[in-house]
Amino acid sequence: MEDISCSDTQDTVKEIFANYMKQKGHRKTPERFAILAEIYEHNEHFDVETLFVFMKNKNYQVSRATIYNTVDLLLGCGLVVKHQFGKNIAQYEKAFECSQHDHLICQSCGRVAEFCDPRVQQIQTTVGELMEFKINYHSLYFYGICKKCQDS
Ligand SMILES: [Zn+2]
Ligand SMILES: [Zn+2]
Incomplete structure (x- = not known):
């Protein structure tokens, strides 16, 4: 399979997310942008627990609740898609058009x-x-x- 990556993706998605939060009246916290950046660094599917561990390994303190809440916002603006593969727990992945x-x-x-x-x-x-x-x-x-x- 081809791996399509876009160099300016991180900046573009950050802008989309910032605009979305502004429009919806959500607070633009550094945690939310850190979670978005982390998601866009990976190409695999992930669940909330995996993302929590990724952040923790980088010594970034975010709660599971913040991750859930941020992933919900990202679903809302189409930057993340949710998958239900078989009986497993929900998996997510980045969804910006280049992938x-x-x-x-x-x-x-x-x-x-x-x-x-x-x-x-x-x-x-x-x-x-x-x-x-x-x-x-x-x-x-x-x-x-x-x-x-x-x-x-
Ligand atoms: Zn996929
Ligand atoms: Zn098999």
Whole structure:
């Protein structure tokens, strides 16, 4: 899979988040920006506990409540997406446009694989135009058995 990264992403997402909080009347605390920056440093899916540990390892003092609250705000402005892969606890990941992809979930081992196929985006655009629908995002999951599980 291709790893698409944008150099100015950190600045751009910070600006989007700042504008969103201003618009919604939320306090622009350094903790919230630190959490956003941490999320955008990683490419993997994460849960709140993982994020809490990342911050803690950097000696950054934030409570789980602050993380939950900030992730909620980030969901609200579309900078983070929430996934429910199988029966696991909710996973999140950054969602700024440069990392567009969809997921395959193994029903045997729970492994989550990512793929990026521009045709998915094309369908979204075409359907949106045809149906005169302003589409904000899509959610597409393929469930099945991964190669490793098929072989064992
Ligand atoms: Zn598997
Ligand atoms: Zn993903």
